[in-house]
Amino acid sequence: MGVVVAIVFAGGANSGGLLVVGSEFEWVNDVSNNIFGSLQLLTGKRNVRLSVICTPICAQVEKGISLDFMINAKLIVGRERYIGLSPKNTELKILVLIIGAGPAGLATSACLNLQNIPNIVLEKEDCCASLWKKRSYDRLKLHLAKQFCELPHMPFPQNAPTFVSKTGFIQYLDNYASHFNVNPIYHRTVESASFDERERKWLVIVRNTLINAVEKYEGKFLIVATGENSEGYTPNVPGLDSFHGEVVHSSRYENGKRFDDKNVLVVGCGNSGMEIAYDLSNWGAQTSIVVRNHVHVLTKRIVQLGMVLLKIVPCYLVDNIILCLSKFKYGNLSDYGLQKPSKGPFYLKRVTGRSPVIDVGTVDKIKAQEIKVFPSINKINGDCIQFANGETKSFDAIVFATGYRSTVRKWLKDDGGLFNEEGMPKKRFPSHWKGENGLYCAGFSRSGLYGISNDAKSIAQDICVIFGQKNL
Template sequence: MAVVPITRNEDEGGGMYHEMIMNLGSKCIWIPGPVIIGAGPSGLAVAACLKERGVPFLILEKESCVGSLWKLKTYDRLQLHLPKKFCELPYMPFPPEFPEYPTKEQFISYLEAYAKHFSIKPKFRQVVGSASYDSSLGFWRVKSNECEYMCRWLIVATGENAEPVLPDIPGISDFKGRVLHGSKYRDGAEFKGNKVLVVGCGNSGMEISLDLCNNCARVSLVVRDKLHILPREIFGTSTFGLSMWLMKWFPLKYVDKFLLLCSRMTLGDTKRNGIKRPEIGPIEQKNSTGKTPVLDIGAFAKIKSGQIKVVSGIRRFTTYGAEFADGHVEEFDSVVLATGYRSNVTSWLKEDNFFNQKDGYPKNPFPNNWKGRNGLYGVGFTKRGLLGASFDAKRVAEDISRRWNSETKHLRIKA
């Protein structure tokens, strides 16, 4: 086997590295530090943490930009659901002039500035087809559409929202109107005057319904399951921030009771408007199932006024509308599937010890969800948003840094 080392002087991928072209019939590149899959917030966070510790790395990103989910697959009116202090990536706060809840465009500009500040330069348009651990060599082999990379450590940072969930509802292929996933929805102006059915009542479904309503569409919102709706702020303070502070002093069940009391005082009894609450409280539900409560920014007022109509689960689609679980049938011009996203890790990562094959999440729950075997790590799979991703990034970088410094020191002594 002929091996030709090539030294690159430019700081490509965020750290200086050496390449080896192996004569195996295809290009094979050796990366001495970790390979990071994904240049979204999780990938950028762990890259910055590695950069601060002097560990070289390479980021592979399938799209042509950082933060591609935010830039390419979100609606225009999107804002961060939590205050900016809970959404900062490590070592760099948001600009002080940004509002408490930054907009989509502001968050994208923050990610781009973050990458520039830490000189993080991903390799774009690198679609990873497979990644597997070669036990005979002791390295990971990562195959993209261009070449193969070999590395000691592999960091999966593709996150919880890698691909859209498209539900298989009976008759949906026969519906003659427009059907699009929330990842394709941009602005309600193009639906003016339309009768629109929104499927999915999480934060995205609620906000898309509000946007449609504000653009003079006639909106029906499918609410199939029980859910918690909370005001985004209580007494002028972030509901999320307040709950985190209360959790330091009181048991979870009492904090949940307080949040539900405040919600009833602010929003009223949601059951009267067709939205039943789960038996367990919002924080307990989040911790046990990962399901996030809706933080209301105005959609529920539209529901109470009748401008957004709550409908039951769909039994089947018809040619021009839908039949619902309660038996009634309505016609619609368009359907927006606000049915969320899922992890796609198991479609390309060839291992079954760390990630669950069923849902693509680490098998171990938070906070022990970040490290697997053979130098495999995960960042951004906590079901705790950007705060959880930052927590993961720091722990992963610290662990790899210790190993990197130990191996580098050993090589220097040996030399």
């Protein structure tokens, strides 16, 4: 058997061939399951030429193949060449590096592919959209109507329901990636990303967790698409370590089946917390919820109306209309421990990124005392939890629906001030997505999937303009 070689390539209609001078080798047919287009391989004892005709893509080496060489296919666009060849080394140079294969990474790669801009998506998990596939509860649906949740250049099918289910959205994302030939490289955890001033390129150090090997990637442009919800956040509650029952973050909650007839406390009154409390109650749990902040409670139809009105009516008028409808629907919820903020729901969404609660039936259960509302937690002592109003109650389990945090500050260096200490953009929408030295971020606008779509289109267009100017 000859030298085992993996071909890693990216390109479009203008792709060039690859000339490798070296030992005779044997082509490994199953080196990738992600190759599109046609390949013609002519072998000789000293010279090997590979002709590539493909859509923008990067092949990935499957688990279990031992490589002697990793060859990066030559891509010629204008005067730029991206090529690398090194023994027993995985080093790849590409025009655009995208970190994260969630909706933001998929959408940005798709927009770049449509412009024939070569790019690679690196993902730490073993699948795309891992937040939806692995870290979301069973009954989850899109809280906004489907027209506000579409990714660029691909609407939902006409027969899709107005409010798409978790399963339906996952299928949409998989179809989206397939349609636009977005093929992430999985099991790649970014350890650092820094900008080389001399070479004017981004250097990304990645851990291949399948084989525990370090890989290096270089790119002219770097897109951070890890988003706002990269890592689950659990607050430091006094005495939590003394709690004898089960403690779970909402990212690990699937359904309430195993909590039947147990006393369960949900901490957090956002959309996830309210819906998980509803789900627990339906499964027979004795459910309570901590409501620490003031919240707007709306129905999904009221929110849909507001989204439509925002296109033609000023935000303050939309908020007034929506609040009137909410009051008509629910009455005064302060009697049930749900205080309303002083500012309107769409104003708060635009300024702070905080969404209103879209009720799935939780309010009726609160009014019927099937779900009890508590204020913030003072401390935990064993199974007993003491609340700010002085009440104490024992619980069997706690579900923390306390949100997520960005992890970008853990690995991104030289960000030029794009991100603050919390790993969120310093600039507000709509100027949040572009940094310095070819650095961008997608999915950080606090505007959900609608914001992701706008980010992806803006970034792809900007890179297309810059790259076009460099190659005139």
